[in-house]
Amino acid sequence: xxxxxxxxxxxxxxxxxxxxxxxxxxxxxxxxxxxxxxxxxxxxxxxxxxxxxxxxxxxxxxxxxxxxxxxxxxxxxxxxx
Amino acid sequence: xxxxxxxxxxxxxxxxxxxxxxxxxxxxxxxxxxxxxxxxxxxxxxxxxxxxxxxxxxxxxxxxxxxxxxxxxxxxxxxxx
Numbered sequence: 001x002x003x004x005x006x007x008x009x010x011x012x013x014x015x016x017x018x019x020x021x022x023x024x025x026x027x028x029x030x031x032x033x034x035x036x037x038x039x040x041x042x043x044x045x046x047x048x049x050x051x052x053x054x055x056x057x058x059x060x061x062x063x064x065x066x067x068x069x070x071x072x073x074x075x076x077x078x079x080x081x
Numbered sequence: 082x083x084x085x086x087x088x089x090x091x092x093x094x095x096x097x098x099x100x101x102x103x104x105x106x107x108x109x110x111x112x113x114x115x116x117x118x119x120x121x122x123x124x125x126x127x128x129x130x131x132x133x134x135x136x137x138x139x140x141x142x143x144x145x146x147x148x149x150x151x152x153x154x155x156x157x158x159x160x161x162x
Contacts, residue, residue, distance in 0.1 A: 006122050021123070021147070030142055035126040041087050042102070045116040061111055066102070 001048050003058050007067050007074045008039035042066055051078060082129050084139050088148050088155045089120035123147060132159060 009015050015037050022036040044061075048054035058076050067074040090096050096118050103117040125142075129135035139157050148155040 008122065008124065018123075024146055025142060028142075028145060030138065032128040032138065033125055033142075034128060037124040039122045039124070041089065041120045041122040042099075043089065043118040043120070044114055047113040047115060057111070057113065061106060061109075061114075064109060065105055 001046055001051075001054055002079050003044045003046060003054055004077045004079060005042040005044065005058060005062060005066055005074055006039060006077070007042065007062075007072050008037060010071055010073050013071050039072075054078075082127055082132075082135055083160050084125045084127060084135055085158045085160060086123040086125065086139060086143060086147055086155055087120060087158070088123070088143075088153050089118060091152055091154050094152045120153075135159075 017038045018036040021038060022033060025033045025036065044058060046054060046057070048057065055076055062074045062076070063069060098119045099117040102119060103114060106114045106117065125139060127135060127138070129138065136157055143155045143157070144150060
């Protein structure tokens with residue numbers, strides 16, 4: 001089963017990487033861009049039969065390793081296709 | 082308008098970061114994990130009124146800057162909420 005974890009910096013936490021990309025986009029004349037936030041997308045392939053237990057296990061993985069819960073927010077989703 | 086760009090390495094391209102996280106998860110006894118792929122999720126806030134032109138512009142941004150189209154695949158989506 002495939003599980004997708006999206007990790008983004010919490011609102012209010014400065015995102016220097018996003019600022020750099022925003023600056024680069026402006027220099028390429030993409031002036032319609034107001035803000036850029038960059039995070040991680042982790043795709044896990046796990047040996048689990050049902051979604052509920054998969055979600056529970058992945059939540060623990062996020063809390064213990066994948067996300068820095070002080071500065072990151074994370075969401076867990078299952079691909080539709 | 083918010084636009085989400087998900088960038089992942091193409092299949093077949095080695096993902097050392099993913100391998101390292103997979104190894105760390107195994108050492109934390111998450112043995113049900115078969116594979117880990119790590120990519121980027123970029124959230125753009127852009128000044129655009131309709132989705133079609135926003136998607137067209139973001140596609141150009143991906144081709145020119147955000148994604149390395151030799152080794153990366155990217156998808157463009159609009160948040161539902």
